[in-house]
Amino acid sequence: MKVKDFYFDLPKELIAQHPLEKRDESRLMVVNKANKQIENKHFKDIIDYLNPGDCLVLNDTRVLPARLLGAREGTGGKMEFLLLKRIDVNHWETLVKPGKKAKIGTMFIFGDGQLKAEIMSISEGGSRIVRFEFEGIFEEVLDKLGEMPLPPYITEKLEDKERYQTVFSKEVGSAAAPTAGLHFTEDLLKQIKAKGVHLAFVTLHIGLGTFRPVKAETVEEHEMHSEYYVLSSETAAIINEVKDKGGRVIAVGTTSNRTLESIVDDNGRVEEKSGWTDIFIYPGYKFKIVDAIITNFHLPESTLIMLVSAFAGQDLIMGAYDIAVKEKYRFFSFGDAMFLY
Template sequence: MKVKDFYFDLPKELIAQHPMEKRDESRLMVVNKTNKEIEHKHFKNIIEYLNPGDCLVLNDTRVLPARLLGVKEGTGGKMEFLLLKRIDINHWETLVKPGKKAKIGTTFIFGNGELKADVISVSEGGSRIVKFDFDGIFEEILDKLGEMPLPPYITEKLQDKERYQTVFSREVGSAAAPTAGLHFTEDLLEQIKDKGVKIAFVTLHVGLGTFRPVKAEIVEEHEMHSEHYMLNKETARVINEAKLNGGRIIAVGTTSNRTLESIADEDGKVCEKSGWTDIFIYPGYKFKIVDALITNFHLPESTLIMLVSAFADRNLVMSAYETAVKEKYRFFSFGDAMFLY
């Protein structure tokens, strides 16, 4: 299968640069996999397509304000740090820009000196291991000094950090938001519960690999990045009960989908589990547990559109994307949503 099979022409003006004023006022394309019908709604209408006994599975990861802007001690040269992975209480793996200025032994200062970073080593991929020096609680300092690591296709500054967080985010650790969840409000979630739909939370910390382009020409040759996930005992119970009683398992976003499909056994049951997954879902994959999917509109030739094309027929998905362009849906992280069932 060729990567170019997942290409579509996307006008730049359809890439959403900011979130909607109201989360659930974004548009919703509803795609029926069986009869291939497409409906155009607003996200708050999602409740019309959910049935009592269904289980909505949300990713409760919370995005780190992981972009730090600092200066080199002594020279004042500007440097951008992006936190990738925490090694221990003081040490982090980071991406730096411009990299040539971040030599081993150099020190960088952030804010008014509340935070300092010493470059300890350079990894094989070019990232830096740095040791942070600070007084107090690192997360509080980061919340004050850090910025949201918005995707490269968003060029406008985000005015409210919380708009790049879901209203149910709680487990800090992501480099990017699980964007399908951004459309939910607390009120909408309450309405969904009142209808008799079960709500379950998994955690998958989204890595920056989600933004890396697929460089291989053949889909099967792409090497998928790894991301950390967690699913607790109570969540497993809720999901398994819903499945046993005939309810649908509805994944909110590709991250929830990947988590569920990584954990589920061949009978579609899940258990308490945590670990790393590099599952790569593309057409031909047989889904074990997910019955319906809520997702945003993704980049051409991305692993995300491949996953969606695995869940529904590729031709149907590509046709739906052509319709989305024609109808001027908003694309990517702050864009509109699609419900496939």
């Protein structure tokens, strides 16, 4: 299967640079994979497509303000740090720019000295292991000094950090937001619960690998990145009961989808579990538990457009994307949404 088969021409002006003022007023393309019918709605209309007894599965990960702008101690040379993975209380794996100035033993200062960093080692891939010095709680210092690590296609500054968080975000650890969840408001979630729809939460901490382009010529050659997930016993019980009673499991975002499909057994049941997943879902994959997906519009030739193509069919998805471009839907993280069922 060729990667280029998932290419579509996307005008730059359709890449959303900022979130809408009201989260649930984004547009919603509703795609029925059975009859191939496509409807153009608004996100708050999603409630009309949810049935009592269904279950929305949402990813409650919270984005770290993981981009730090600092200066080299002594020279004042500017340096950008991007936190990738926590190793222990003081040590992190980071990406640094410009890398040639981040030599082992070099110290960097952030803010008014509230945070300092020493380069401890350099990995094969070029990332640095950094030891941070600070007083108090690291997350509180980071919240004060750090910026949101917005995707590379968003070039405008985000004024309100919370707009790159879902209203239900809880578990800190992601390098990117689970963007399908950005459309929900607290009021809309209350309306959905009042209709008799269950809400269940999983955690998948999204890594920067989600933005890594597919460089292989064929889909099968691509090596998927790995991400950490948690599914609680409470969530497992809700999902299994919904399935037993004939309700639908609706994954909010590709991250919830990947978590569920990584955990489900051959009988279509899930249990409390945590670990790392590198599941790669592309056309030919048979879904074991997910009945419907709420998702954003994804990059051409990305693993995410391959996942939704696996669910709804490649021809239908690529046709829907053509319509989205013609109808000037907003694309990517701050863009509009799709409901596939």
